[in-house]
Amino acid sequence: MMTRRRYRDREQAGRVLADHCGALRVRSAVVLALPRGGVPVAVPVAKYLHAPLDVYIVRKLGVPGQPELAAGAISGDGVVVTNDDVIRATGTSSEDLQRVIDTERAELQRRVVAYRGSRPAVDVRGKTVVVVDDGVATGATARAAVGALRRSGAADVVIAVPVAPPDAVAGLAEVAEVICPLLPRDFHGVGGAYDHFEQLTDQQVCASLAQAVQAE
Template sequence: MRFQDRRHAGRELAARLLEWSAEGALVDPLVLALPRGGVPVAVEVARALGAPLDVLVARKIGVPGHPETGIGAIVGDDPPLFDRRSVEMLGLSEDVLGPDVTRERTELRRREQRYRGDRPAPRVAGRTVIVVDDGLATGVTARAALRHLRRRGPARLVLAVPVGAPESVAALRSEADDVVCPHQPPDFRAVGLWYTDFDQVDDEEVTRALHGHGAGAGRG
C-alpha cells in the first residue's frame, strides 16, 4: 500500500486504531505526535478518537555524513539514547557524536519553544498515551520517546505508525504496551517510499495543526 500523503496515512491509521480501541476502553486518551512529520498523521488520529493532541519533540542523531540514518535520539533533557551496535559497527563513539548531540539539543529546545511556548507539557500519568509518527525506519527515535514517556507513568503506552520496517516494529513491542502498524512491507527501505507526497512539514504547519485541534485542552 502507498499513501497519498500524511493525512491519508492518518485516516488509514485512525481506522485501524478504532478497531483496536473497540477491544478495550481507552482511559483518558492523549495523542502525542512526533514532529514534524508525525503531526498531520496524528491530527487525523486525534480527530477520530476524539482525543486531545499535543507533541513530544524528539530529535534523531544521524550518522555523520548520512543524517537521515538514525543511530541515536534525544527527548527533553534525557541523555542521548544510542543504538550501540550501530555506533560500534561504524567505529564511532559518544564523544565523537557529542557535537551532533549538542546541535540537536539546541534544535529540540527551539522547536519546543515554537510549538508550546509557555504552555505546560500535557499530563501523562494514568492516561492512555498514543505516540504517532509518519513511519518507523530504525526505530531509535520512537524508542527514546517511549522510554521518556514510560518514566512518567502512563496507564497504557501505544505506538501508532502507518508504515514501518517489520524488524523495527517487532523490536519496539518490548517498549510499548501496544504497537499498531497496519503496513509492514518486507522491502521497506525508507518511510518516504510509501508516500506519493512526502514533502517536508514545516513549523507553521505544526503550529497550525496544534491550534486547530485545540492543543492544551483537557490537561487535568
C-alpha cells in the same frame, strides 16, 4: 495487523491509522505527535479517539558525516537511546556522539518553544499515550519516546504509525504496543509509502496543532 498498498499523503494515512485504533477508544488516552511529519497524521487519530493532541519532541542522533544514519535519539525529557550496532560499525566515539547530543538538545529546545510556546504540555500521568509519527525506519526515535514517557508516569504507551518494516515493528513490540497498518517487506524508507511526502515547515506544524486545539 492489516496491510494496504500505499498512502496518498499524511492526512489520508492518518485517517487509515485512526481506523486501526478502535480498541483505544475505551482507554483514557492522549495523542502525542512526533514533529514534524507525525503532526498531520496524528490530527485525525486524536479526533477519532476524542483525545487531546500535543507534540512530543524527539531528535535523531545522526552519525557525524552521515546525518541520516541514526546512532540513536534524544527526547525533550533528556532520555538518550543509542544504536550500539551503528556506533560500532561507524567507529563513532563517545566524544563525537556527545557533540551530536549537544547540538540536538539545542534544537529540541527551539522546537518546544516554536510548537508549544507558553502552552503547558499535556499531562501523561496515568494515561494511555498514543505516540504517532508518519512512519518508522529504525525505531530509535520511537524507543526514546517510550522510555521518556514511562519515566514521566504514562500508564501505557502505544506506537501508532502508518508504515514500518517488519523487523522494526518486532523490535518496538518488545517495549510498547504497536499499531501499524502497512508492513512492506521491501521497505525503502518511510517516504516510499506515500505519493506525496513533502517536507513540512514549522509554520505548517503550528497551523495543524492550532486547528486541532480549536476543535477540542
